[in-house]
Amino acid sequence: MATENVRIDKWLWAARFFKTRTLAADAVDNGKVKLDRDRIKPARNVKVGEILHIDNGATEWEVTVMALSDVRGSAEMAQKLYAETEQSIVKRQQEAEKRKFFKEPGLALKGRPTKRDRRLLDKTNQ
Template sequence: MASEGADVDADVVTDVEKDDEKKGAGGSPDAAAAARAAGPGDGETVRVDSWIWSVRLVKTRSMGATACRGGHVRVNGERVKPAYAVRVGDEVRLRHAGRERVVVVKRVIRKRVGPSVAVECFVDNSPPPPPREAVAPAGIRDRGAGRPTKRDRRELERLRDLSRPQSGPDGS
């Protein structure tokens, strides 16, 4: 009886793989093959720094490792080291380039793939970026206005100081 259930499960997996080949990840059978080839082998795990690089959340793997060491990567709410093993269903939060990305792992891959395939490996639950108008421009000058004068530099410094949080008398 138990072997019959295993045969049915194997047939279902085979049918799903055939459907993936027909549809193609990213629209072509080559992309589906690339996604399968990028996946880990039996018993292998994928490091979190490698995974966030593979799905193109950071430019380099070393940037991913640095983000982990700096506490900018959380998996299921916990700060993780670069060697943490990622699993399907994990929620990965990454603070990078001034915004927070919140993604849920759909597929674990170990090699970097194209953007169309990478998008299929996670569900993006990130908040939308702020509109460009909401981001305050810092010292925009007219093109061709030349180097700022001493007066201009003092005004820019004053504006920058106003945007910083004021510290108390003891410096905290």
């Protein structure tokens, strides 16, 4: 954890925002990870105190870098690498509340829907 220069893609992988370093590098390339709202490159070194905006497809975070590491360790160790901002916590909780009330249309079906099931699904989606 006492590393001075860590690439942003390695840090994102070590902090467990992405499962692989390749996914982290692709996210940075595609603008899903921003430093102070600006796009960056995967080879950029991250520094303690910087604020990152991370969107991994499922969740969005705004975090402050607290420590550096280029080694993927345990989840407890990964959580020590960053601190989530208050606005980010509130926003994620609001999104989780919204998802509680959203019902997936085909959730009750088992297997492939029959013709009758398809008609019912289409009827409920209108």
